[in-house]
Amino acid sequence: MSSINHPSFGTIAPDRVIVFDTTLRDGEQSPGFSMNLEEKLRMAEALEDLGVDVIEAGFAIASPGDFEAVRAIAEKIQGAVVCSLARAARNDILAAAEALKPAKRKRIHTFISTSPLHMKYKLQLEPHQVLERVTESVTLARNHADDVEWSAEDGSRTEPDFLCRCVEAAIKAGATTINIPDTVGYAVPEEFGAIFTMLRERVPGADRVIFSAHCHNDLGLAVANTLAAIRAGVRQVECTINGIGERAGNAALEEIVMALKTRPQVFGVDTGVVTRNIVRTSKLLSTITGFDVQPNKAIVGRNAFAHESGIHQDGMLKHAGTYEIMTPESVGWAKSSLVLGKHSGRAAFRDKLRQLGYGDIGENALNDAFQRFKKLADAKKVVFDEDIIALVDDEVVRAHDHIRFVSLEVWAGSKGPQRAVLELDIDGETKRAEATGDGPVDATFKAIRALFPHEAELKLFQVHAVTEGTDAQAKVTVRLEEKGKLVDGQGADTDTLVASARAYIHALNKLMVKRLRTAPEPEVTDAAARVVVV
Numbered sequence: 001m002s003s004i005n006h007p008s009f010g011t012i013a014p015d016r017v018i019v020f021d022t023t024l025r026d027g028e029q030s031p032g033f034s035m036n037l038e039e040k041l042r043m044a045e046a047l048e049d050l051g052v053d054v055i056e057a058g059f060a061i062a063s064p065g066d067f068e069a070v071r072a073i074a075e076k077i078q079g080a081v082v083c084s085l086a087r088a089a090r091n092d093i094l095a096a097a098e099a100l101k102p103a104k105r106k107r108i109h110t111f112i113s114t115s116p117l118h119m120k121y122k123l124q125l126e127p128h129q130v131l132e133r134v135t136e137s138v139t140l141a142r143n144h145a146d147d148v149e150w151s152a153e154d155g156s157r158t159e160p161d162f163l164c165r166c167v168e169a170a171i172k173a174g175a176t177t178i179n180i181p182d183t184v185g186y187a188v189p190e191e192f193g194a195i196f197t198m199l200r201e202r203v204p205g206a207d208r209v210i211f212s213a214h215c216h217n218d219l220g221l222a223v224a225n226t227l228a229a230i231r232a233g234v235r236q237v238e239c240t241i242n243g244i245g246e247r248a249g250n251a252a253l254e255e256i257v258m259a260l261k262t263r264p265q266v267f268g269v270d271t272g273v274v275t276r277n278i279v280r281t282s283k284l285l286s287t288i289t290g291f292d293v294q295p296n297k298a299i300v301g302r303n304a305f306a307h308e309s310g311i312h313q314d315g316m317l318k319h320a321g322t323y324e325i326m327t328p329e330s331v332g333w334a335k336s337s338l339v340l341g342k343h344s345g346r347a348a349f350r351d352k353l354r355q356l357g358y359g360d361i362g363e364n365a366l367n368d369a370f371q372r373f374k375k376l377a378d379a380k381k382v383v384f385d386e387d388i389i390a391l392v393d394d395e396v397v398r399a400h401d402h403i404r405f406v407s408l409e410v411w412a413g414s415k416g417p418q419r420a421v422l423e424l425d426i427d428g429e430t431k432r433a434e435a436t437g438d439g440p441v442d443a444t445f446k447a448i449r450a451l452f453p454h455e456a457e458l459k460l461f462q463v464h465a466v467t468e469g470t471d472a473q474a475k476v477t478v479r480l481e482e483k484g485k486l487v488d489g490q491g492a493d494t495d496t497l498v499a500s501a502r503a504y505i506h507a508l509n510k511l512m513v514k515r516l517r518t519a520p521e522p523e524v525t526d527a528a529a530r531v532v533v534v
Helices: 037-050 064-076 090-099 116-123 127-142 160-173 189-202 222-231 253-262 275-289 310-318 346-355 363-379 385-396 440-451 496-516
Strands: 004-006 010-012 018-021 054-058 081-087 106-113 148-153 177-182 210-215 236-239 403-411 418-426 429-437 457-465 474-482 485-493
Touching: 018 210, 018 253, 037 054, 037 064, 037 275, 054 064, 064 081, 064 090, 081 090, 081 127, 090 106, 090 127, 106 116, 106 127, 106 177, 116 127, 127 148, 127 160, 148 160, 148 210, 160 177, 160 189, 177 189, 177 222, 177 236, 189 210, 189 222, 210 222, 222 236, 222 253, 236 253, 253 275, 275 485, 346 363, 346 385, 363 385, 403 440, 403 496, 418 440, 418 496, 429 440, 440 496, 457 496, 474 496, 485 496
Parallel strands: 018 054, 018 236, 054 081, 081 106, 106 148, 148 177, 177 210, 210 236
Antiparallel strands: 004 010, 403 418, 418 429, 457 474, 474 485
């Protein structure tokens, strides 16, 4: 391969892979993974610190909230390219262009389905009509941005000859990146890599564009397919933190990046990702969305570097390389350590936050987090990094919530009745309620419902310890469902009941974000503008 000149990146060396993160767009389409504007901005900043090259900020025409999120991220981000998705429809592309106006570096990402199944049943268009829309949409997008990406939705199930014709049309119309998504996770590595080999050999102008892979994980092959595409000449990968996304999720950024870094002799390419920020970014996303990664998740799961087998432990003691192909520190894991206590001051606390990757979190958030830290230090004998992360995320990530926890008193025990007295701050006004229930958790949740009436049903209540010991903080996950909308909330505290209240309140705040969203409004004259999957 030779170098490629790109409007956003200049000369791209053949051993450089562009990382396109779609956590804020495709990832957020997952049931329950809603984020408010402040959370999206914080996540976007974390992605920029991580070193991703392109941040797909959202789907601008989907709703006023999505439009505002894309615009706010475009204003905030200075280094990475900010991208908005748009269907092959005039209004979509114009909305994306308008939302991206403040961006220092911007990209419009437009797409249309190309597989026989999608063209017939989803678009209800003939192949020649789809081909016309490819040219029309890319031409319009190019009039508003030098950097244009075109995607063939359901590309892995598209007939090869027709796919070549569509890609050729997109390149002629001015696309600078060509993305072939495995939209439904149907491909296997050998055939997915072969698609790109075919396109690079057959399509005129293929040597002037960047090819991109966007893989879903329905068969558990998203990362494998992405790596096969890289070996076939793809130089952009589309992925999400923790592999979140619709259905079984997307290719996981952390797995792709570390595979390339760990096996340079196999792939011969690298990314610009700052790998030591991977775990921090993963934990931030988990806190924002309320979804933890499974313990055995590669790279970012809490057991990813744990060794329990006696044989493994013996090998590790003799040489770490016997059972570790990368160091925990290389991706941001650090051993828990007692570095702060009840006598520690604000300066030491702020310094620890910087070590943990928070940077400047603002004075108000710092003050709130420091006060909670002091209470925690009084309650616990040992304060671990994980404890600090849990309480700071509770304050920083949720600093703009409409409903905030103030206080909770509970009367519990075997004699009953169990009773809870709760105070909440709702849009700046402190409100108090008392309730009884079948146990202290039930009483607490009934008090929340009294202060903030809602019809959501509790679908999950889960508790686990942040660290070891009877004085460990409890981390509670609550899942609510309202009219088919699912949200997860999390809360942490040394008092399990307080953590439960915080988790429920977090879920309610996320539900409010869901309520504000409206469905996309396709152009009535545009059959191509119906469903967003990609």
